[in-house]
Amino acid sequence: MGTARRKPAASQPEASGVADAAAPEPCAGAPVPFDPDEPYCFVISSFADTPELRAVRHEAIAPAARRFGFRSYRMDELPSGGQMIDEIRDAIRGADFVIADLTHARPNCYYELGFAHAIGRPVVHVVRAGDDVHFDVQGFRVLRYASAAELRTHLECFILLDALTVTGRTCVEDRNRGQFGRRAFVHPYLLSARVEPLPPPDPARGREVGSQHWFRVHACVRTVDPDRPLPSAIRFCHDPETLSRADGPPSATTRTTARCEVLVYGAYALGAVVGEGAAAVRLELDLARVPGANDTFRAR
Numbered sequence: 001m002g003t004a005r006r007k008p009a010a011s012q013p014e015a016s017g018v019a020d021a022a023a024p025e026p027c028a029g030a031p032v033p034f035d036p037d038e039p040y041c042f043v044i045s046s047f048a049d050t051p052e053l054r055a056v057r058h059e060a061i062a063p064a065a066r067r068f069g070f071r072s073y074r075m076d077e078l079p080s081g082g083q084m085i086d087e088i089r090d091a092i093r094g095a096d097f098v099i100a101d102l103t104h105a106r107p108n109c110y111y112e113l114g115f116a117h118a119i120g121r122p123v124v125h126v127v128r129a130g131d132d133v134h135f136d137v138q139g140f141r142v143l144r145y146a147s148a149a150e151l152r153t154h155l156e157c158f159i160l161l162d163a164l165t166v167t168g169r170t171c172v173e174d175r176n177r178g179q180f181g182r183r184a185f186v187h188p189y190l191l192s193a194r195v196e197p198l199p200p201p202d203p204a205r206g207r208e209v210g211s212q213h214w215f216r217v218h219a220c221v222r223t224v225d226p227d228r229p230l231p232s233a234i235r236f237c238h239d240p241e242t243l244s245r246a247d248g249p250p251s252a253t254t255r256t257t258a259r260c261e262v263l264v265y266g267a268y269a270l271g272a273v274v275g276e277g278a279a280a281v282r283l284e285l286d287l288a289r290v291p292g293a294n295d296t297f298r299a300r
Helices: 051-067 084-094 107-118 148-163
Strands: 040-044 071-074 097-101 123-128 142-145 189-197 215-223 234-237 257-264 269-274 281-286
Touching: 040 051, 040 084, 040 107, 051 071, 051 097, 051 148, 084 107, 097 107, 097 148, 107 123, 123 148, 142 148, 189 269, 189 281, 215 234, 215 269, 234 257
Parallel strands: 040 071, 040 097, 097 123, 123 142
Antiparallel strands: 189 215, 215 257, 234 269, 269 281
16 A cells, blocks of 8 residues: 655665765854754764864764765754753654764763664764763764764764664565665665654544554655756665555655655565666665654564
């Protein structure tokens, strides 16, 4: 029961590298308008206004995220108008992944980090060389850096491997996993998605599918290079047997984005094929790790 609306064969890890040239970057410190419908990463870091931390934020974290098509926001860079703690939680829930710089980390940093872990957001942990992290984080992989330039280089690898790569074994219920290259990013294309529960069933209005069983996925393929627009042939693919077939073209496509909406029963891998023939690029995204994927969704 796939509907195309707005909001496969062998894997190809060798084609999933980062481009040699970075996209143009705005001036360091320039405000970036927040759009919750665009893919973004949430940044956890100290608010201390030091030259070192400014360089890390604007010369390492921001351009590394932007290389893959993600904007990056720290809490003080987001619009505010309600309860701060609720806004922090909402911003982390909506993020495609989190970068946590634990250099000079204050208690609020560890609160935000703990919440990100609790709801299953992918997290890239970093800290300046020579600084320690608290004992309850030492079991995670932590990227240590000596300079902003070094951090940017390593962050690009960590984002690709930790946030944009599908891991885990293929199971009978999920025949897509591992069939589309396991990468959500193959330059210059990025596959992203959001999950939302359906409203309760209402047979009187002809709606028998409800939130007890189904979820709506808003999927999008975009190009991060304006000089390489999307081709006309784009196909989103989901598991053809455990779900109603949802293969097909998107209904809303521009030179930079292609969007599709599908109904899914649980957390499987979503595939996308950009282009045709030997030149086609395959993208794969683990829906269990996208914004909106909660424990109910992941348990199916």
